[in-house]
Amino acid sequence: MAAILEVRDLHAYYGKSHVIHGAQFSVDKGEIVALLGRNGSGRSTTAKAVMGMVECSGDIRWMGKPIRGMKAYEIAHLGLGYVPENRDIFPKLTVHQNLLLGQKGKGRGARWSFDDMYGMFPRLKERQHTEAGVLSGGEQQMLTLCRTLMGDPQLIIIDEPTEGLAPKIVQLVAEYLKTLKDRGVSVLLIEQKLTIAMAISDRALVMGHGSIVFDGTPAALRADAGVRKEWLEV
Numbered sequence: 001m002a003a004i005l006e007v008r009d010l011h012a013y014y015g016k017s018h019v020i021h022g023a024q025f026s027v028d029k030g031e032i033v034a035l036l037g038r039n040g041s042g043r044s045t046t047a048k049a050v051m052g053m054v055e056c057s058g059d060i061r062w063m064g065k066p067i068r069g070m071k072a073y074e075i076a077h078l079g080l081g082y083v084p085e086n087r088d089i090f091p092k093l094t095v096h097q098n099l100l101l102g103q104k105g106k107g108r109g110a111r112w113s114f115d116d117m118y119g120m121f122p123r124l125k126e127r128q129h130t131e132a133g134v135l136s137g138g139e140q141q142m143l144t145l146c147r148t149l150m151g152d153p154q155l156i157i158i159d160e161p162t163e164g165l166a167p168k169i170v171q172l173v174a175e176y177l178k179t180l181k182d183r184g185v186s187v188l189l190i191e192q193k194l195t196i197a198m199a200i201s202d203r204a205l206v207m208g209h210g211s212i213v214f215d216g217t218p219a220a221l222r223a224d225a226g227v228r229k230e231w232l233e234v
Contacts, residue, residue, distance in 0.1 A: 002028065002029065003026035003027060003028050004027060004028065004029050004062065004063055004154060004155060004186060005026060005027040005050070005060075005061070005062055005080075005155055005186070005188070006026045006059070006060070006061040006064075007023060007024060007025050007026065007046075007050065007058070007059070007060050007061075008024050008058060008059040008060075008061075009022050009023075009024065009057075009058040009059060010022065010023040010024070010046065010049060010056060010057075010058035010059075010060065011056060011057045011058055012042075012045050012046070012048075012049040012054050012055065012056040012057075012210075013054070013055045013056070014045070014054065014055075018210075019042050019045045019210055020042050020045055020046055020049060020056065020210040020211075021209065021210040021211050022058075022211060023042070023046055023058075023207070023210065023211055023212050024212055025205050025212050025215060027155060027186050027188050028186065029154075029184070029186055030181055030184050030185070030186055031181075031186050031187075031202045031203065032177060032178075032180075032181050032186070032187040032189060032200055032201045032202050032203075033186075033187070033188050033189065033201060033202065033203045033204075033205060034189045034190075034191055034197035034198070034200075034201040034203070034204045034205065034218075035047075035188060035189065035190045035191075035205045035207060036191065036194065036197060036204060036205065036206050036207070036221075036231075036232060037206055037207035037208060037231060037232070038208075038231070038232065038234070039192075041207045041208055041209065041210070041231075042207055042209070042210040042211075043159075043190045043207050044085060044159055044190060045210075046207070047082065047157045047159055047188070047190060050075075050080070050157065051072050051075055051076075051080065051082045051157065052067070052068075052069070052070050052071055052072045052074070052075050053072050056068065062075070062078055062079070062080065063078075063079075076151065076153075079152075079153050079154040079155065080153055080154075080155050080156075080157065081148040081149070081151055081153030081155065081156040081157070082148070082156070082157045082159075083144050083145055083148050083156060083157070083158040083159060083161065084144075084159055085159040085160045085163065085190075087137075087140045087141055087143075087144045088144065089132040089133070089135075089140050089143055089144055089147070090132060091131065091132050091133025092131060092132075092133060093131065093132055094128065094129050094130060094131055094132065095124055095127050095128045095129070095130055095132055095135070095143055096114070096128040096129065098132050098143055098147050099114060099117060099143070099146055099147055099150050100150075101147065102146070102147035102148060102149070102150035102151050103150045103151070104150065104151040104152045111152055111183060111184075111185075112149045112150055112152060116149075117146040117149065117150070120146070120176060120179060121142045121146065121172075121176075123139055123142065124139065124142055124143060124146065127139065137164050137165060138165050138166060138169035138172075141161055141162075141165060141169070141173065142172075142173075142176075145158070145161065145173070145176065149180075149185075153185065154184075154185060154186065155185065155186040155187070155188065156180065156185060156186070156187050156188070157187075157188045157190070158177075158187060158188070158189050158190065159190045160190055160191060160192060161173050161177075161189070161191070162174075162191065162192075162193050162196060163192070170193065170196060173196075174196050174199065174200050177189065177200055178200055189201065194232065197218075198218040198221070198222065199218075201218055202217075203215070203216065203217060203218075204216065204217070204218050204220075204221045206221070206227055206231050206232065207231075208230070208231040213227065213230075213231055214227045214231070
């Protein structure tokens with residue numbers, strides 16, 4: 001299967017701090033890839049580097065074309081969606097208005113509609129005329145995911161989608177991610193909860209000290225006690 005996102009020899013910086021050290025990985029079409037690692041290992045910085053939000057060097061290719069150096073909105077228009085950890089909703093706008101802002105266009109080719117969003121998350125339908133700022137954390141997470149989808153991305157980078165959510169909502173998010181895959185959307189999932197990541201991912205990447213230290217199947221990671229102990233377990 002051909003990779004739609006390829007990252008080679010990625011180095012990223014915050015000011016003078018060298019955070020990412022030569023990271024390399026790829027994501028194939030319709031694949032869920034989990035990017036695992038302890039806090040501070042560089043996972044979120046990697047996502048921001050791909051999206052053009054931090055200073056970086058190396059080779060980042062989308063559908064074979066180099067995108068490093070492009071603006072974040074230009075990268076998003078190419079078909080990469082990004083769901084940040086801090087759930088950037090517009091608090092004073094309603095649920096429906098937030099989704100409307102995410103809409104890329106009304107062309108026939110769009111894969112996702114309001115009905116799709118409300119079908120996947122009936123709670124959002126119930127609250128479509130409610131200001132987003134009064135939603136619960138779980139509802140805000142659903143809204144952020146759905147707003148990104150309304151832009152019809154081919155790949156979504158999702159940073160810690162289950163952080164702070166109740167177990168029932170975590171399971172809902174996991175089902176949602178599998179639905180994305182079923183509809184041909186690739187996912188790069190940055191996640192702390194190993195059980196969820198391992199259950200839904202096709203491949204697992206482990207990051208340590210700004211480099212990829214493991215790239216393989218969830219089964220191979222489960223079998224590699226050394227990698228888990230050194231790079232994942234607290």
